[in-house]
Amino acid sequence: MLAAAAIAWLSGPAAAEAAGITLPPGPGANLVYARCQTCHDLQYIVDAKGLLPAQWKSTLAGMKDYGLTISPADEATILAYLTTYLGPNPPPAAASSPASGATRMAGAATSGRHVFEENCSGCHGPEGAGQAGIYPALAGNADLAKDAGLPARVVLFGLTGPIEAGGASYTGTMPPFGHLGDADIAAVVNYVRSAWGNAAGAGSVxxxxxAALRAHPLTSSxxxxxxxxxxxxPPR
Amino acid sequence: MTVQFTRNVDRRRFLQMAGAAGASGLLPLPGSIRRALAADAAPLASAVIAGKSDKMIVHNAKLGVMETPLDLLRDHPFTPKEILYNRLHFPIDLNGGWVATTAPASTETTRDWTILVSGLVQRPKTIKVSDLAKMDQVKRISVMQCAGNGRSYYWAKGKTAGSGWKHGGMGNLTWEGVPLMPLLKSLELGPDPSVTFLSANGKDVPPVVGGADLIKSYHLAAPQLQNAILALKMNGEPIPTVHGGPVRLIIPGFYGNMNIKWLTDLMLMDRENPSALMQKTYRMPFEPVEPGKFTTQDMTQQNTVPTYGFAIMSVVFAPLAGETVKAGNVDLKGVAWNDGVVPVTEVRVSVDQGRSWIAAEIDSSDGPTAWQHWQTRVALSAGAHEVWVRATDAWGRSQPMDGLTTWNPGGWDWHGVDRVAFQVA
Structure with a gap:
């Protein structure tokens, strides 16, 4: 029986999502990681390397036609990134370009609130209220207290609905945010578990x-x- | 049911392990998940879609996009489900990843599946798949092909967005089901005189609120619709879920995206559906365009046409690029196909860079919408050689000698003369 269960786990779709395609580092790369993986993986972006600026502009406009909602400022940042780093004449990669992970590790921990506002508030709301039916509220979300490993893994590897939370169901897709550094992820996990009156439960991360969780990648499934x-x- | 069972087993295991929480304060994962994540991180086709061969080339895991290497494709007159190309328009893990398998839909799913036929009609009707199964079934043998098949060859002129398909985004398949047009007529819907288009929609939905749904519209005068069926079987079996089961609209000669999977809606309308997946992509400009000068955002109903029927095409299956064959009489083989309106009538082959052409024999025994198997034999001496192949149809339409002349911002409709370099030893 356990074997059957194990097979069910193993057959989850899109195991390759965990493959972690890396973008050339540059200003705006984080926004691409955060906004573009809801609908497709980064292979599309890497494969399109070399598009002319007018083509990138058109491609990004097309994504809005397909359902991307984005602020004009974020759109401009993403477009500048794509045309610069994945355009026809990208800047040469920095000599001895450090692994992005190393860069992430080296950075001093940003405040969790800052990480949240930059990366999470777009969908979950500035006060963690979520969006009915799509993105669950984080404020007052008792599930967060059970195990810090839950929010940590959701941030690292993403999560696709439908899920039930607080008696309501949510169908949204959260892309992986594994491009964020370990310290930033720890900070934002600790933040959402203690902000807005949430009771953090067992300790902080x-x-x-x-880093230990990152070493064992999961699929969103x-x-x-x-x-x-x-x-x-628990089963009765 | 399986999900519930799995959850409980793992819950138990999870509780057993919970006592061993590390110093980090994090609970450990259930052991079974730990095994899953030990799997190789490379995008293996079978991990993306259960039942697919790991020899498939994965282009986009999240959308289940993969193509067939030609050395596999050429071995089968009818492309087996394990190696048939795939492309979805929405993430494959949505709604529990129910489509991510070559297995058929469950008996319950098939039994309960309905198609709503509506639009500008007096009497909308609902059809049950279980009722379709009781009607007389017809068989179609037809090519299924991604509109982006061959896109990577355009990149010699200018990059386009989209996956870098070679020639493996296609297959030759048998389909069985109920003829579409007689069925629509028998329903006595009472269509408004303004009705000119049929639109089709499937059960897949976009991952974001307000996202464009994949809805396709066909002019009711399109001759291919006369051959269309509501298909229940592929290659003699219930349609694999990832390929649209339990019911898929099959329009022989039309590109893959037009053959709506998991069909739930047919609508008789007076215009094309406004969905961005109908209006902003999968369209070919009427006039030649240049990279960067005409983008997908410039496409309108006035300057482009949807990628409906296949552009006439032929490919070489033997020899494949880079293969070495014995000197002497060399067998040259491949397949050709067309848009489902008129048949391929001629396939010509050149082994001297187009200076002279040889008519190949064509086996069209599977009908005009199937692969037309062509072959010829040419005496070749040792050295480097190149074979070119070019098909022509009954209306005299043929393939451009330089496929780059149809470069377009979406990279659709590649049908340039196939040129394959190989060695004779």
Missing amino acids: DAKAI DVHKYRAALLSP
Whole structure:
């Protein structure tokens, strides 16, 4: 029986999402990671390397036609990134370009609130109120207290609905935010678990704990199953 | 049901392990998940779609996009589900990833599946798939092909967005189901005189609120619709879920995206559907365009036409690029196909860079919408050689000698003369 369960886990779709395609580092890359993986993986962007600026502009406009909602400022940042780093004449990669992970590790921990506002508030709201039916509220979300590993893995590897939270169901897709540094992820996890009156439950996490989770990549489907296992009531 | 069972088993295992929480304060994962994540991170086709061969070339894991290497494709007159190309328009993990398998839909799903036929009609009707299965079934043998098949060859002129397909975004398949047009007529819908288009929609939905749905519209005068079926079987079996089961609209000769999977809606309308996936992509400009001068955002109904029927095309299956064959009489083989309106009537082959052409034999025994198997034999001496192939149809339409002349911002409709370099030893 356990074997059957294991097979069910293993057959999850899109295991390759965890493959972690890396973008050339540059200003705006983080926004591309955050906004473009809801609908497709980064392979599309890497494959389109060399598009002329007018083509990138048109491609990004097309994404808005397909459902991307984005502020004019974020759109301009993404367009500048794509045309510069994935255009016909990209700047040469920095000699001994450090692994992005290393860069992330080196950075001093930003405040969790700052990380949240930059990366999470667009969907979950500045006060963590979420959006009915799509993105769950984080404020007052009791699931966060159960295990810091849940929000940490959701941030690292993404999560696709449908999920149930607080008696309501949510269908949105959260892309992976694994491009953020370990310290930033730890900070934002600790922030959402303690902000808005949330009771953090068992302790806080640090960058080392995030690094340990990162070392064992999950698919978003695995995260969905892990969440279900963590939150479902015990079998009678 | 399986999901519930799995959850409970893992819950138990999870609780067993929970006592061993590390110093980090994090609970450990259930052991079974730990095994899953030990899987190789490379995008293996079988991890993206259960049942696919790992020899497939994965272009986009999240959208389940993969193509067939030609050395596999050429081995089968009818392309098996394990190696048939795939392309979805929305993430494959949506709604529990129910489509991510070559297995058929469950008996319950098939039994409960309905198609709403509506639009500008007096009497909308609902059709049950279980009722379709009781009607007389017809068979179609037809090519399925991605409109972006061959896109990567355009990149010699200018980059386009989209996956870098070679020639493997196609297959030859048998389909069985109920003829579309007689069925629509039998429903006595009472269509308004203004009705000129049929639109089709499937169960897949975009991952974001307000996102464009994949809805396709066909002019009711399109001759291919006379051959269209509501298909229940592919290659003699219930349609694999990832390929549109339990019911898919099959229009022989039309590009893949026009053959709506998981069909739930047919609508008789007076115009094309406004969805961005109908109006802003999968369209070919009427006039030649240049990279950067004409973009997908410049496309309108006035200057482009949807990618409906296949542009006439032929490819070489033997020898494949880079292969070495024995000197003497060399067999040259491949397939050709067309848009489902008129048949391929001629396939010509050149082994001297187009200076002279040889008519190949054509086997069209599977009908005009299937692969037309062509072959010829040419005496070749040792050295480097190149074979070119060019098909022509009954209306005299043929393939451009230089495929780059149809460069377009979406990279659709590649049908340039195939040129394959190989060695004779």
